[in-house]
Amino acid sequence: MKGIIFTEFLEMVESTFSPAVADQIIEQNELDSNGIYTSVGNYNKQELLKLVTSLSNIVDISVDVLVKEYGKYLLTRFLVYYPQFFENLTTTFDFLDTIDRHVHVEVEKLYTDVELPSFQTKRLSDTQMQMVYHSSNPFAVLAEGLIEGAAEHFKENISIRSDISDDHQVATFNLTLVG
Ligand code: HEM
Incomplete structure (x- = not known):
């Protein structure tokens, strides 16, 4: 890592x-x-x-609370180190759509030996999105914190319903834009 x-x-x-x-x-x-x-x-x-x-x-x-807080913090640091990934984006859903097909792809080009998760995003409606996490690492809660951090950055109120596997390697996040 x-x-x-x-x-x-x-x-x-x-x-x-x-x-x-x-x-x-x-x-x-x-x-x-x-x-x-x-x-x-x-x-x-x-x-x-x-x-x-x-x-x-x-x-x-608890470990989960700490890891989630870390995810939120890490997003603010990514903003400083990688501002290019936030350019021209104005909503959390649009940003999250870019992680799997753009951000992590570029990260893989920048660095060797990275082990990135995969994300499938699906827009269910204007206010609802589903994001499915798969990884060989147990960092689903980190992903949840990063999602929360992204919502804070875009100043959106997004509720997250998470369904995380026991080994923390698979998760479904149901996101609803509340305001
Ligand atoms: C500008 C935005 C982002 C950048 C630059 C970025 C970059 C990275 C980097 C460098 C790693 C470490 C990979 C390794 O060492 O093997 C990583 C891992 C990870 N990223 Fe991202 N990331 C971004 C956004 C996100 C977002 C928004 C999410 C969640 C929705 C996310 C989820 C994760 C997770 C969960 C890991 C840990 C590895 C794993 O679970 O398999 N990332 N990312």
């Missing part, structure tokens, strides 16, 4: 909790990386799961 996913996670931990907590979650785990990540490197995705599990124990917030 790309280093940017780790560096941004640790930055969120530092700013939301403290640099000491970020150090603690690194020290509590045996990590091949030793907790040293660069945004362009590639690291074992299990390390992210270890870090978030340690964080969950320390701050007493």
